[in-house]
Amino acid sequence: MTQIVVLIPARAGSKGVPNKNVRMLGGHPLLAWSIAACLKSKSIHRVIVSTDSADYAKLAKELGAEAPFLRPAEISADRSTDYDFVVHALDWLANEGCKPDFLVHIRPTTPFRNPSLIDAAVGEFVNASQATAMRSVHEMSESAYKTFEIAAAGQLKRLGSDDTALDSANNARQQFPSTYVANGYVDVLSSAFIRKTGLLHGDHVLPFITPPVVEVDTESDFAHLEFQLEQAPTIVSKLFA
Numbered sequence: 001m002t003q004i005v006v007l008i009p010a011r012a013g014s015k016g017v018p019n020k021n022v023r024m025l026g027g028h029p030l031l032a033w034s035i036a037a038c039l040k041s042k043s044i045h046r047v048i049v050s051t052d053s054a055d056y057a058k059l060a061k062e063l064g065a066e067a068p069f070l071r072p073a074e075i076s077a078d079r080s081t082d083y084d085f086v087v088h089a090l091d092w093l094a095n096e097g098c099k100p101d102f103l104v105h106i107r108p109t110t111p112f113r114n115p116s117l118i119d120a121a122v123g124e125f126v127n128a129s130q131a132t133a134m135r136s137v138h139e140m141s142e143s144a145y146k147t148f149e150i151a152a153a154g155q156l157k158r159l160g161s162d163d164t165a166l167d168s169a170n171n172a173r174q175q176f177p178s179t180y181v182a183n184g185y186v187d188v189l190s191s192a193f194i195r196k197t198g199l200l201h202g203d204h205v206l207p208f209i210t211p212p213v214v215e216v217d218t219e220s221d222f223a224h225l226e227f228q229l230e231q232a233p234t235i236v237s238k239l240f241a
Helices: 030-040 054-062 082-095 115-126 191-197 219-231 234-240
Strands: 004-009 046-050 102-105 133-139 148-150 156-158 180-182 187-190 205-209
Touching (some): 030 234, 046 054, 102 191, 115 133, 187 191
Parallel strands (some): 004 046
């Protein structure tokens, strides 16, 4: 039987939005939104929160998830990588005799999810024999081909180019390719690929296109989420009924 395990990273010590993973949103801690969506998923076998905080671990268990270990401090800093916490979790699971086939990486900073989309992503990836990973993305409102960097001399230049002539960047957006941004909604990983290559995603990553969503990095992002709840309060009841 295929084993599919969710990993939700929730370290303490956020600086952009202090304690954001447990900050209240719509009457529930931010972490609760991701746990609730995963518990309503039909394809997930275990929901594990990887945290460095005993308080966060206690909360995760109260919310219905597992938090069977604390992540070491050396892989819980600002510059720690997703690979670090994923391999740490895989090692812990292996020591317990569990070797999941697939991992679903769910970021608590993207709280508004439809559980059926989690199932759809898992189903697509499990049946895609050549894929090395799957990442959720949504289409950018403005093509990245219309964006800029600042050149060494101080003027604007086209992104990824030395071209400082910008008139063509003002063409209608329909004249540019669509571009997409990763949004943390649902990423699906292959345990075997990670063990074999030492990589999370590899070079054949499937896109899973979702509706546009807000990912919390700043206070203004959090305010945007609260505004969305004011406009559509049924978002809460769909996950917490």
